[in-house]
Amino acid sequence: MSHATPADPARSTTPARVYLDNGGRAPWHPLARQAFEQSLADGWADPRRLHAEGRRAARLLDAAREAIAAVLGARTQEVHLTPGHTASLHAAVASAAAARRRAGSAVVVGAVERAAVLHAARLAGGASTGAGGGTGAGGVAGGAGWGGTAESPGPIPVDRFGRVDADAMAAAVRAPGVALAALQHANGEVGTVQPVEAVHDAARAAGVPLLVDAGASVGHVAVPDTWDLLAADPADWGGPAGIGVLAVRQRVRTVAVGPEDEDPWAPGGVSVPLAFAAAVALQAVESDRVAQDARRRALVERVRAEVARIPDVEVVGDPDGRLPHVATFSFLYVDGEALVTELDRHGFAVGSGSACTASTLEPSHVLGAMGVLTHGNVRIALDRSTTAEEVERFLAVLPGAVARVREMLGVGGL
Amino acid sequence: MSHATPADPARSTTPARVYLDNGGRAPWHPLARQAFEQSLADGWADPRRLHAEGRRAARLLDAAREAIAAVLGARTQEVHLTPGHTASLHAAVASAAAARRRAGSAVVVGAVERAAVLHAARLAGGASTGAGGGTGAGGVAGGAGWGGTAESPGPIPVDRFGRVDADAMAAAVRAPGVALAALQHANGEVGTVQPVEAVHDAARAAGVPLLVDAGASVGHVAVPDTWDLLAADPADWGGPAGIGVLAVRQRVRTVAVGPEDEDPWAPGGVSVPLAFAAAVALQAVESDRVAQDARRRALVERVRAEVARIPDVEVVGDPDGRLPHVATFSFLYVDGEALVTELDRHGFAVGSGSACTASTLEPSHVLGAMGVLTHGNVRIALDRSTTAEEVERFLAVLPGAVARVREMLGVGGL
Incomplete structure (x- = not known):
């Protein structure tokens, strides 16, 4: 019988997995x-x-x-x-x-x-x-x-x-x-x-x-x-x-x-x-919401700034009036499901598309209503246990993953 | 942190409690x-x-x-x-x-x-x-x-x-x-x-x-x-x-x-x-349903036979084509809630009235449709862990509990 803490499953394999899909259903708090x-x-x-x-x-x-x-x-x-x-x-x-x-x-x-x-x-x-x-x-x-x-x-x-x-x-x-x-x-x-x-x-x-x-x-x-x-x-x-x-x-x-x-x-x-x-x-x-707010908000700021440097990306959502732990972006010339899968292969779990209804391939009504790109969409949601080091590892692999998916779709040269 | 098995809470006090309300919501199987x-x-x-x-x-x-x-x-x-x-x-x-x-x-x-x-x-x-x-x-x-x-x-x-x-x-x-x-x-x-x-x-x-x-x-x-x-x-x-x-x-x-x-x-x-x-x-x-069926059916037979000997009682439900673990009876001149409480004081948990909707004081539509007594009703449902000894203890206290409730209601002399 396992007595691992809820966050462990995402990290129990080698190399350690990074779980960045903690919205809507997160690991149980210990x-x-x-x-x-x-x-x-x-x-x-x-x-x-x-x-x-x-x-x-x-x-x-x-x-x-x-x-x-x-x-x-x-x-x-x-x-x-x-x-x-x-x-x-x-x-x-x-x-x-x-x-x-x-x-x-x-x-x-x-x-x-x-x-x-x-x-x-x-x-x-x-x-x-x-x-x-x-x-x-x-x-x-x-x-x-x-x-x-x-x-x-x-x-x-x-x-x-x-x-x-x-x-x-x-x-x-x-x-x-x-x-x-x-x-x-x-x-x-x-x-x-x-x-x-x-x-x-x-x-x-x-x-x-x-x-x-x-x-x-x-x-x-x-x-x-x-x-x-x-x-x-x-x-x-x-x-x-x-x-x-x-x-x-x-x-x-x-x-x-x-x-x-x-x-x-x-x-x-x-x-x-x-x-x-x-x-x-x-x-x-x-009990530690205020501290977690500041910590996660800083990590999200860093993610939004770094992701914006990837070519042909739209960083989505209000830059200021926002949740502290969620970051969303849409990549031109990328299929969202393919990007999720590519990131998953490299040890990173993220959400995609209409994150609340990921079982369908319908474009998100949220992104549609906002008038932003409805495809190539990825959402990350940081857990309270997510570390800065994990975020940096994610940022290090994301540009390559995007490029590979674009290559698969034949738009690598764009 | 407790590592007790689910059945333990009913037995952790002194004298050991007997939980006989295992219908609709039973203790978790270990x-x-x-x-x-x-x-x-x-x-x-x-x-x-x-x-x-x-x-x-x-x-x-x-x-x-x-x-x-x-x-x-x-x-x-x-x-x-x-x-x-x-x-x-x-x-x-x-x-x-x-x-x-x-x-x-x-x-x-x-x-x-x-x-x-x-x-x-x-x-x-x-x-x-x-x-x-x-x-x-x-x-x-x-x-x-x-x-x-x-x-x-x-x-x-x-x-x-x-x-x-x-x-x-x-x-x-x-x-x-x-x-x-x-x-x-x-x-x-x-x-x-x-x-x-x-x-x-x-x-x-x-x-x-x-x-x-x-x-x-x-x-x-x-x-x-x-x-x-x-x-x-x-x-x-x-x-x-x-x-x-x-x-x-x-x-x-x-x-x-x-x-x-x-x-x-x-x-x-x-x-x-x-x-x-x-x-x-x-x-x-x-995996042990057949064995449990025979064992619990025999206990229920015993309960139905013994309870029938209490004065002014109606043993309810089909005597043959029935669930193996459920026994129900209605007592004349008894309030069901009062009897549940009296039994509870003596360490026995049973269901009462419309067992599926015990939160209301409405008479059971089931008993009403059957044309039997709708008040003074008690249901027991045996768990797989219920023992013959527990059932005997219940049968030993039930007549006295019924008599006491009847006395409280001023019908003890009937």
């Missing part, structure tokens, strides 16, 4: 693993049962919610656990929009939200989820299927850095027939931080609740308090996959969409050990 | 724990990624699906992992019903299916989910909201043992406008095995797919091959919560209800270590 093992011994029972084992599991679950609430600036009873981040987003959009059906059913979304948000918004009845953001300012699409008088806005465009147009989003939120607005805290694919505060101000003035997808930011940067619903992703901060976090301010009305006798946010319940591990991991990464 | 730790080292990465770590996780996930498929008598590609059993049931009903929209939208269900199935069937557009089963033979409720010409059947009644009326279900399946039928393999609350084979014959003849909820049976009894979709619950067989299994025969048409670029059965993906632990646990419990 303390998360300890917490999981402890709570598996004490919290394996169903926390809804009345006996001592059930009550002990319920106490662990409440402790997890309390710890997460403290980091999010929420009350314990406002924090719900879900089967995962995608489930959080779907449930939040469906439930909050349904509760405001009388006001309308349009869901105003940014153009670079996750596919789950775009999809749930379309299901809720209002928003167009076409990937046409970024091609025009505030274009509106006809709102079909919900009988309101207002038109439903398409996704709100973003600028070339991926930052949503706060004025356009504010205007869209103020329009009649809007049930809900959704804006990510930061984009996990390109790192750009969004103007959540300005949009929340506008939404609050309009009486529209704002869902903030903080799935790429919690554990990495400070969480704003400008949200009505907030979704966060344990698998992104060094906690387990298979569990999600959704915080809902007590003032926000929601409608349960499942059977009445189930937890509406997690029908069938959640795994208590996973919840506890998620909470312990969050406490752990919060 | 091998599941080992498998989890090993696959956390090798399978923490996102299996959808292209790099070595992602491919390694994908291989573990495929191995898990293959092992589960072998037990279910399915092909590997027919086995899907989901966020949990409730999610499996919801997705299976919604997806299979939507794929047959042209045939109709009614979903024929047994009256003692899980709440998730009843709810999903109602959502799909046809079935009434009222708890009125058992009060009449084959009554039909008007099918609202789906524009078909056929009437939608209400839940198919069950007899006093909780066994569904196979003839009535066959007739309902043959009616026009039916998209899907759903019948559990066995009822987890009372243990009764359902006539899945007869209903599958009728459904196949009618061209209607049958969803079998085997969440209470897989790992305990042999799995029939008379299904088109089959849902199974790792948390019930000694695997982890937070993951579910849904097998769909390749011939069955389904419609993805989520974003196109996501796994339709697990949007956002599943935890590979949980999947691997679930598969290893299933292999482990299958």
Whole structure:
């Protein structure tokens, strides 16, 4: 039985591998693993049962919610656990929009939200989820299927850095027939931080609740308090996959969409050990977040500057208002999948293309909305354990890998 | 850090506790724990990624699906992992019903299916989910909201043992406008095995797919091959919560209800270590299933016989066609919650009432449909590690506990 720390697998082969794809699903924080093992011994029972084992599991679950609430600036009873981040987003959009059906059913979304948000918004009845953001300012699409008088806005465009147009989003939120607005805290694919505060101000003035997808930011940067619903992703901060976090301010009305006798946010319940591990991991990464922010930000700065020197490259995302650990670039004359594979052969794991949906070969809707190159794309996301030496090794091999892929594609002479 | 086996917490206090609530969520099988730790080292990465770590996780996930498929008598590609059993049931009903929209939208269900199935069937557009089963033979409720010409059947009644009326279900399946039928393999609350084979014959003849909820049976009894979709619950067989299994025969048409670029059965993906632990646990419990069946069946026989000697008790469920490890009884003049608490004080953990939805104080729709006492209900579910001595200790304290609760309620003299 292995007692290696979670980061070890990436380094256990010779030559030592460098894992630079720590976004969305990162190795478990070592303390998360300890917490999981402890709570598996004490919290394996169903926390809804009345006996001592059930009550002990319920106490662990409440402790997890309390710890997460403290980091999010929420009350314990406002924090719900879900089967995962995608489930959080779907449930939040469906439930909050349904509760405001009388006001309308349009869901105003940014153009670079996750596919789950775009999809749930379309299901809720209002928003167009076409990937046409970024091609025009505030274009509106006809709102079909919900009988309101207002038109439903398409996704709100973003600028070339991926930052949503706060004025356009504010205007869209103020329009009649809007049930809900959704804006990510930061984009996990390109790192750009969004103007959540300005949009929340506008939404609050309009009486529209704002869902903030903080799935790429919690554990990495400070969480704003400008949200009505907030979704966060344990698998992104060094906690387990298979569990999600959704915080809902007590003032926000929601409608349960499942059977009445189930937890509406997690029908069938959640795994208590996973919840506890998620909470312990969050406490752990919060405890040195500021130091890790500075350290990783400096490494990312270095990566962005060095990569910019490679010919025919576009370094993607906001240079300033960004996540500390994510760097993204698109290479002209390069196939992203081929570059990932070439880097992998040389011991470096990176993400590619639409990093959130790497299983498809579709171009990223995020990059498309930004109006930047949608192919030849690579994303790195630094773990807290990533060292400067590893980053330097990556920077040393990247130009050669790009050149080799270009040669394979017959554009080496360009 | 504790290295206790999962069963230890129930026995670590003095006097040793006896945990008899191993249905729906049981302690992890020790091998599941080992498998989890090993696959956390090798399978923490996102299996959808292209790099070595992602491919390694994908291989573990495929191995898990293959092992589960072998037990279910399915092909590997027919086995899907989901966020949990409730999610499996919801997705299976919604997806299979939507794929047959042209045939109709009614979903024929047994009256003692899980709440998730009843709810999903109602959502799909046809079935009434009222708890009125058992009060009449084959009554039909008007099918609202789906524009078909056929009437939608209400839940198919069950007899006093909780066994569904196979003839009535066959007739309902043959009616026009039916998209899907759903019948559990066995009822987890009372243990009764359902006539899945007869209903599958009728459904196949009618061209209607049958969803079998085997969440209470897989790992305990042999799995029939008379299904088109089959849902199974790792948390019930000694695997982890937070993951579910849904097998769909390749011939069955389904419609993805989520974003196109996501796994339709697990949007956002599943935890590979949980999947691997679930598969290893299933292999482990299958390896001595026959021996455990005989051993636990004898203990349950003993419990049912002894409990029947307590005054004013109804021993619930089919005496013969039943799960080997579940025993359920309802006591007149007893409040179920009070009895669970009284037993808990004396070191015995049992389930109560609607064991699947113990968080509510609603009477069980299962017991209601059976036409038996819906209060004063207690369920025990024996783990593979439960000993005869533990069962005898339980039988020794139960009559006194019942008498004390009756005294508290002022009916001690009855």
